[in-house]
Structures are given as C-alpha cells and as structure tokens.
Amino acid sequence: MTTTSDAVAKVLQGSVDLHCHSGPSPFPRRFDHVEAARDAQERLGMRAIVAKSHHHNTVMDLLAMAPRLRELKTEVYGGIALNSFVGGLNPHAVRMSLRMGGKVVWFPTMSSGRHIECHPEGAGFPTETVPLTCERIDIIDERGELKPEVGEILDVIEETGALLSGGHMYPEYIRQLFQEAKRKGIRRLIVNHPNFVIGAEPEQCLEFVELGAFIEHEVGMYDPEGNMRWDPKSLLEWIERIGPEHTVLSSDLGQKTNPAPVDAYLRVCGALLDLGLPEKDLQRMTRDNPSYLIGLD
Numbered sequence: 453m454t455t456t457s458d459a460v461a462k463v464l465q466g467s468v469d470l471h472c473h474s475g476p477s478p479f480p481r482r483f484d485h486v487e488a489a490r491d492a493q494e495r496l497g498m499r500a501i502v503a504k505s506h507h508h509n510t511v512m513d514l515l516a517m518a519p520r521l522r523e524l525k526t527e528v529y530g531g532i533a534l535n536s537f538v539g540g541l542n543p544h545a546v547r548m549s550l551r552m553g554g555k556v557v558w559f560p561t562m563s564s565g566r567h568i569e570c571h572p573e574g575a576g577f578p579t580e581t582v583p584l585t586c587e588r589i590d591i592i593d594e595r596g597e598l599k600p601e602v603g604e605i606l607d608v609i610e611e612t613g614a615l616l617s618g619g620h621m622y623p624e625y626i627r628q629l630f631q632e633a634k635r636k637g638i639r640r641l642i643v644n645h646p647n648f649v650i651g652a653e654p655e656q657c658l659e660f661v662e663l664g665a666f667i668e669h670e671v672g673m674y675d676p677e678g679n680m681r682w683d684p685k686s687l688l689e690w691i692e693r694i695g696p697e698h699t700v701l702s703s704d705l706g707q708k709t710n711p712a713p714v715d716a717y718l719r720v721c722g723a724l725l726d727l728g729l730p731e732k733d734l735q736r737m738t739r740d741n742p743s744y745l746i747g748l749d
Contacts, residue, residue, distance in 0.1 A: 473706030531556030
C-alpha cells in the first residue's frame with residue numbers, strides 16, 4: 453500500500469529543513485524566504501527552515517524581511533557560506549553573521565577545490581543572473597595544516613553554538629576540519645550530501661560520525677520530479693548503514709527549475725515509508741536531529 457500524502461504530512465509535522473535555497477540569490481529561485489516558510493507552514497506544519505545561499509550571508513535578508521516573517525509560525529534562520537563572494541575564510545563576516553542570529557557556517561561550497569573539479573566553469577549549476585567571479589578557497593596551507601583563519605572561525609562557532617558544515621570540500625579536508633572542531637569543543641557538525649560532489653563513502657562518514665557529525669541527505673536528489681531522480685532505495689541503504697540517529701533529511705531545494713521543498717519531502721519520505729522505514733526514524737531525521745543541530749531543543 454502506498455502511503456498517502458496526508459499520512460506523510462502528519463508524520464512530518466514539526467520538521468526542520470536545514471538546507472533551503474530560497475531567495476534572493478544570483479541563482480534563479482522559485483520563491484523568497486518568506487514564501488518558502490509560508491509554504492512549509494501551510495502544507496507541512498514545519499517548525500523551521502534554514503535559508504542557505506552560496507553567495508551571501510542570509511541573516512541580513514531575514515532581518516530585512518522580519519515584518520513579514522513575524523506573521524508566520526514557521527521560523528526562518530540564516531547563516532553564511534565561506535566562498536569567495538564573502539571573502540572566503542573571513543572571520544569578520546562569520547562574527548557578524550553568527551552574532552546577529554545566524555545558525556550555520558558552511559565551509560567552502562562553490563569555492564572548494566572538490567566542487568570546482570566536479571563543476572568546472574559552473575557546469576551543472578544554474579546560470580547566475582549577473583556575471584560573477586568565483587575563486588578557489590582552501591582551508592589547508594602548503595604544509596598541510598589548517599590555515600590560522602580556520603581556527604578563528606571555529607572559535608566563533610564554538611562561542612555561539614552554531615552548526616558547522618563541511619561544505620563541498622574533499623572528505624580528507626572535512627575530516628581535518630572536524631578533528632580540530634572536536635578539539636575545540638564544537639558539538640554540532642554536519643556533512644551535506646556525502647554522495648554528491650563530496651564523494652565520501654559510508655565508511656568515511658562513519659568516521660565523521662565518530663567525531664560528532666550528522667550526515668545530511670537531500671530529498672531533492674531522490675525526488676522523481678526533480679532534476680536528479682536518484683533511487684530512494686539507495687537513500688534507505690545510507691540510512692541503514694549510518695543509522696537514523698546520525699542522519700538528517702533536508703531539501704536542498706528552492707531552485708526555479710526544481711520542485712518545491714514540501715513536494716519533494718512528501719514524495720521521498722512517502723517512498724521511504726513504503727520501503728519499510730519506521731515513522732519514528734523518519735521523524736528523528738526530519739524533526740529531532742535538525743532541531744538539535746540549530747539549537748531549538
């Protein structure tokens with residue numbers, strides 16, 4: 453029996469999307485942060501979403517949108533991705549973002565060496581609406597050690613209790629970053645889509661889990677109406693290998709040419725339930741784990 457959308461929505465009440473690509477953005481987006489939150493509230497009763505941009509600090513967007521956001525129950529949080537558009541490994545930008553309410557720091561995504569290898573000249577990503585330049589940002593110096601700015605940034609993350617993401621970096625860079633983060637007492641760490649761009653195997657992800665990290669998978673990758681359309685069975689295999697207690701499901705959606713995040717959640721989570729995933733495990737990955745990671749519980 454196929455699980456109905458209404459039944460899936462009931463299970464997903466109170467969920468949190470840590471990876472929403474609403475706008476504004478130089479990439480074409482289907483809606484702004486307020487519209488994304490309204491859709492999440494009205495159709496899924498989501499507790500919160502995190503607005504992510506590869507290009508800028510989204511906290512300032514949300515402060516500007518505060519009068520509209522106050523009308524909604526679904527909370528919206530922001531953060532900063534350390535690409536060249538914000539100066540790369542820029543402790544000053546991180547301090548501003550987190551001290552003004554930001555919840556997440558993504559280490560280089562589009563500016564990481566791994567991302568550039570996978571998407572040379574931006575291939576496979578939307579065309580930006582304005583001409584921009586993007587430079588490679590590495591966290592390791594010529595001696596193979598973390599650059600001093602990384603330590604400064606980690607200190608701010610520890611001070612504010614923010615969530616540290618490994619971005620789109622090489623697995624070995626993520627490991628080195630997380631080892632230092634653990635040494636500094638950072639308790640909230642996440643790896644985004646390990647099997648897309650990053651190329652981390654389950655065994656490597658179990659090492660990240662030992663360092664305190666959660667492994668995030670994107671429902672947008674497994675939606676049959678999205679641009680990637682991977683098999684949900686492979687997602688279930690990842691969940692079973694890593695364990696739902698260390699896994700997060702987010703959307704990674706908001707792009708103009710992709711489905712709305714809520715639609716992908718309903719389809720993919722419904723497919724997981726049909727494959728035998730227990731409801732309590734789904735709630736843990738969509739509600740409990742992400743709520744912990746941004747300090748809601």
